[in-house]
Amino acid sequence: MPVREKPVSKDFLNLDDRVLGIVVDRYGLPDADCFLPILLDGDRCTLLDVRSDTSKKAVLEAGDKRYFLKQVPWYCDEPRQIAASTGIQEGLRKAGVPVARLVPTRDGDLWTSFSDESFVLFEHVDGLRYRADPDQDRSAARVLARLHAAGVSAEQALGEDVFTLAADHIALLDKVLPDTADTTAVFEELLASVRRRALDAGFGALPTTAVHGDFNPWNLLFTADRRVAAVVDFDNCDVQSRLHDVAEALLTFCVLGYAEDSTTFAAVQPVEVDRAAVRRFLDAYEEVLPLTPVERECLPFALGAVWIELTCLGLLRHDFDTSPAYLDTCVRTFSVLTEDLRIGVGR
Structure with missing residues (x-):
């Protein structure tokens, strides 16, 4: 993976209503009405923009389902790399490896791009973080x-x-x-x-x-x-x-x-x-x-x-x-x- 210097101009904080509207339209999620900038782990809550500063991330609620939206980081956001990454993930999931399922857009794409940024959407997986066990x-x-x-x-x-x-x-x-x-x-x-x-x-x-x-x-x-x-x-x-x-x-x-x-x-x-x-x-x-x-x-x-x-x-x-x-x-x-x-x- 190319090793690139972190862009000074990148903003890795909250996603706004404009992005929400684009995601709702491209993924066909009319019930989605907000981004949640948190992860829950049992009784623990973590702010996503505190835990990571490499890309924008948020939990998305749509009806009774949850999704995890992630911006592809700057160091691997070339189309060739995204295609390889999403292809490998799909291949592993189909082979039975526990990998979160990528949600396709309404056009069947495994990622979407706008404003010079690319995003992937996953089905949310409930789980606990590592405890050094x-x-x-x-x-x-x-x-x-x-x-x-x-x-x-x-x-x-x-x-x-x-x-x-x-x-x-x-x-x-x-x-x-x-x-x-x-x-x-x-x-x-x-x-x-x-x-x-x-x-x-x-x-x-x-x-x-x-x-x-x-x-x-x-x-x-x-x-x-x-x-x-x-x-x-x-x-x-x-x-x-x-x-x-x-x-x-x-x-x-x-x-x-x-x-x-x-x-x-x-x-x-x-x-x-x-x-x-x-x-x-x-x-x-x-x-x-x-x-x-x-x-x-x-x-x-x-x-x-x-x-x-x-x-x-x-x-x-x-x-x-x-x-x-x-x-x-x-x-x-x-x-x-x-x-x-x-x-x-x-x-």
Whole structure:
């Protein structure tokens, strides 16, 4: 997925009556009379414009039904990308993966555009957010394996890989935060090392399939008994090696810490990698779809690449500081992911 600088002029706050009128007309929802800028999770209420600032989002009530309207974010709103994303979602849902159903317009389109913005409309899915529960982790891992086992493809997918995406994030970091030159230089060197080792191990010949591209705890809804109710936010989906999803899931479920109840990374990250959590997630995934020996050999290198990508994202969002001490912490964690965990994930 192209890595683009966030537009300064974008307004990600409330949707207005004009947009409501367009949605009502294009989707044929005459009973819809308001947008609700909130998500309900049991007895918890979250304002959508507080939880996310990447695109406009709202719950839409029409009669006795609820829908979720989402603006396609600026970094993936090219028609080719939207076509690939919506096609992958429909393919996965038809294959039995718990994916929210896209609602077609009256013309049968799976998205609509106006005023230089594109929107998708989903059937609303009731569910609970992630609570860092081991049973939720195992359920997430099994659903991720089912997603990959579905074998969905898309002709218009970009077909990028974890190393290219990490390199693009480094370049964006260097462009947006020029005072991080020392950090980007270190990241470039680390990325070059894992890319080379992955290619030597056979990464270039790995099979490809549809990947979510952003499989993290905040893009899943869970039932009360801690099973996955729905996988959401396929904005970054693509067709590539499944190691991208596996690596990102291991990092976001088992390694990274978050600031309270948010998608923001905690300023202070765990010093040690929870190896037991990594093993638990990977075991649950492989109950459904085992990794091949070559994939196991390449996974630690994919972990290193995604670690760099997510660290750059945290720096761009100012979740992390840019001090030499934090860079040292990043390098130590990178070493653990790419070296110390090799015995565990490459068994």
